[in-house]
Amino acid sequence: MSQSLSMAGNLSEKKESTLSGIWLFIFIELLLFAGLFLLYGVYRYKNPVAFDLAAGELSITSGVLNTIIILGASLGMAYSSVAIRKGNKMATLFWLLTTLFIGFMFLVNRYFEWKGRIDFGFFPGSEELARLGHGDVLFFGLYFFMTGLHAIHLLVGFIGLIYVTSRVNNNSLNGGNYALLEKTGSYWHLATLIWVLIFPLFYLL
Amino acid sequence: MDKQNTISAKSYTLVFIGLVLLTLISTGLSSLNLGYISTIIAFGLAIVSALVVLSKFMNVKLDGSFARLLLAGILALALLIFFVGFVG
Numbered sequence: 001m002s003q004s005l006s007m008a009g010n011l012s013e014k015k016e017s018t019l020s021g022i023w024l025f026i027f028i029e030l031l032l033f034a035g036l037f038l039l040y041g042v043y044r045y046k047n048p049v050a051f052d053l054a055a056g057e058l059s060i061t062s063g064v065l066n067t068i069i070i071l072g073a074s075l076g077m078a079y080s081s082v083a084i085r086k087g088n089k090m091a092t093l094f095w096l097l098t099t100l101f102i103g104f105m106f107l108v109n110r111y112f113e114w115k116g117r118i119d120f121g122f123f124p125g126s127e128e129l130a131r132l133g134h135g136d137v138l139f140f141g142l143y144f145f146m147t148g149l150h151a152i153h154l155l156v157g158f159i160g161l162i163y164v165t166s167r168v169n170n171n172s173l174n175g176g177n178y179a180l181l182e183k184t185g186s187y188w189h190l191a192t193l194i195w196v197l198i199f200p201l202f203y204l205l
Numbered sequence: 206m207d208k209q210n211t212i213s214a215k216s217y218t219l220v221f222i223g224l225v226l227l228t229l230i231s232t233g234l235s236s237l238n239l240g241y242i243s244t245i246i247a248f249g250l251a252i253v254s255a256l257v258v259l260s261k262f263m264n265v266k267l268d269g270s271f272a273r274l275l276l277a278g279i280l281a282l283a284l285l286i287f288f289v290g291f292v293g
Contacts, residue, residue, distance in 0.1 A: 023271050026263075030275070034282050041286045060232060067228045071221055074262050078217040189262040196254045199228070200247040204235035 022183045026190050029153075033194050036146055040201055043138045050135020055205060057122060058143070062113050063203035066106055067195065073102040074192040077161075077185045087175025089168065096165045099188070103154055103161075110151055114144070143202055150198060153191045160184040212261065220261045227254045252279070 044051045080095035117140070121128030124141050164184045167173040173181055231250035235243055259265045265272060 023265075027271070027274065027278075031278065034278065038282060038285055060236075064228060064232050068225055071224050071228070074258065075217060075221040078212075078220075078262055079214055082212075082214045082217070186263050189258055192262065193255050193258045196224075196228075196258060197251050200231065200235070200251045204231060204247040205244055 022186055026186065029190060029194070033146075033149075033197070036142070036149075037197070037201070040142055040146075043135075043142065044205075047135030047138060050133060051139050051205075054132075054136045054139035055202060057117070057120070058203055059113065059116070060203050062109060063199055066109050066113075067199050069102060069106045069109065070192050070195050073099050073106065074189050076102055077188045081178070081182060081185050084168065084173065084175060084178045084181055089171070089174070092168050092181075093165065096161060096168065100158065100161055100165070103158060103188075107151060107154060110147065114147075117143075146198055147202070150191065150194055153194065157184075157188045157191055160187060212264075217261070220257060224254055224257060227257075 076095050076099035080092050080099060083091035083095055117123065122136075122140050123129070124137070124144055129137050129140055161184060164173065164181050167180065227250055231247050234246050234250075237243065239246070259272075259275075
């Protein structure tokens with residue numbers, strides 16, 4: 001009994017240590033966004049009415065659409081890791097490219113959402129915002145900063161995915177050696193995780 | 206190597222459908238204007254979705270040391286928000 005327990009302990013330790021680098025990075029990323037969530041919480045507490053009204057300027061439909069899109073991108077990434085474990089190169093490439101395309105659609109939607117706000121004059125430093133007051137300046141400042149930082153994470157994920165796709169294409173990543181794809185996938189899912197937490201802050205509350 | 210760890214494509218599809226449903230439910234509930242309860246609901250469902258992404262897509266075991274660290278972080282953040290909201 002004690003032997004089987006210690007064996008299980010050793011197994012899980014080994015598995016964790018092989019992934020610890022990327023997990024440390026992911027944890028630091030989450031801390032970065034946690035700081036921003038805290039900032040949002042403080043500012044919202046100080047300016048409840050302005051935040052309520054400013055959030056009404058954002059389209060819930062667009063936010064929900066983007067959430068479903070990015071969940072779809074994570075699904076594509078998960079399918080590609082299933083495919084590479086089975087050693088199916090064509091399916092892996094197909095799902096990686098699909099993931100890239102779905103991720104691109106997220107950014108297209110983000111572009112139109114930002115363009116709509118900017119056309120209304122709601123962007124950091126605009127006269128329209130200065131006229132509305134301090135709370136709106138804070139809300140839209142946080143909105144552009146947090147969604148922008150998230151979009152930058154997606155762009156970094158794009159670079160990672162394009163590199164992984166080329167490695168799968170020249171057979172240096174395959175059914176026996178797919179750790180890089182799994183790690184890139186973890187980073188990609190991290191972008192989904194962060195979006196799932198950002199979404200209610202700006203669209204639902 | 207980690208065959209016991211693999212999840213099939215079908216279960217990933219189910220996870221995806223579940224996450225979409227969670228998003229739609231929290232959106233629907235947020236339109237009801239329940240006051241501060243709707244804040245708790247929106248956040249609660251977001252944290253549930255985030256934990257599903259962590260445990261299913263990212264394959265983090267929610268009883269490992271990473272998860273304990275994460276839980277400590279979330280509790281610390283919740284405590285800070287509580288102090289800002291009710292004491293601040």
